């Protein structure tokens with residue numbers, strides 16, 4: 181079936197043509213109304229923690245091996261939300277709102293059953309190209325994820341290919357009091373179904389989870405590979421060069437179930453993603469607990485309302501207001517010889533942890549930039 185409303189057919193076709201002839205920043209392109217999402221990309225980092233108990237459980241594991249397996253389980257559990265949830269909530273993948281420089285999102289997953297409270301902080305650290313930096317932290321357990329992401333897009337064989345740029349560092353305080361570091365890289369995306377106006381994501385190629393003790397290589401395949409099914413993955417865990425431990429292989433589908441397929445637990449279940457998930461509770465970051473003007477749900481509220489209610493005229497008028505206001509700010513800064521100051525992060529050209537861990541899995545490039553969190557949480561606790 182065709183999901184494109186008849187009245188938007190020609191604007192969808194010309195949108196696809198412009199994607200095909202242009203590679204770069206898709207997020208800034210104007211798309212027809214039916215494909216617009218009312219949610220900004222600054223909300224996406226919340227997908228990293230929709231199962232907060234899997235995140236906190238990492239710190240409870242007593243051995244290197246059990247911890248890396250817990251990291252893998254948590255990582256795999258996030259993929260369904262990250263890459264298929266818009267299809268479930270909105271019928272297809274949609275074009276997210278393109279965040280402004282300095283846009284913020286704060287949230288919390290409250291303590292429940294002793295898992296501790298987990299907090300979320302997101303800041304748009306670049307507009308052109310769009311780069312989003314985030315922190316997710318469970319302080320009581322000693323688990324903290326700090327990362328950033330950007331995308332490079334191209335068009336091939338009717339699909340959009342998205343290379344994810346950026347990485348995340350997961351810090352885990354072990355039961356013996358040592359802090360471990362895990363480097364997490366991100367898979368490549370293919371966006372299919374464009375012609376019919378019902379885009380969906382398939383993951384491709386390889387991503388890594390690397391620590392000083394273990395290297396985990398995750399391969400992604402769609403229909404017709406490995407098992408022949410969509411959303412397939414195969415994760416191979418081996419001790420890092422110089423470390424000891426057992427090898428494990430886990431195989432399955434990242435949106436449903438997976439099993440150990442080799443190693444001491446071969447044949448046993450690994451994970452079932454179909455359990456309950458928990459959306460983040462959005463909270464205001466002002467000292468009053470209110471949302472500030474740069475907090476995503478306040479900033480985009482009228483645009484989002486327009487999109488939700490099918491009032492695209494208002495949506496586009498309100499979107500232009502925000503964009504004009506941004507342009508004016510940039511002009512004022514240029515005139516005053518100042519630049520926008522980030523609130524929660526500082527940029528470094530080369531991340532020493534990435535530089536140390538990436539060679540263990542022969543990850544390229546050998547060095548990558550990073551946004552260091554300033555440890556300045558606003559009062560988001562519940």
Ligand code: 0T9
Pocket residue numbers: 206207211215221224225227262263273274275276329331340342344371379
């Ligand atoms: C990080 C995620 C990322 C962001 C989105 C490619 C994409 C923007 C980036 C990579 C998250 O952890 C995971 C999931 C979905 C990704 C988005 C899917 C998407 O289509 C957009 C791009 C910019 C578009 O909007 C393309 C045009 C659109 C009409 C296709 C639906």
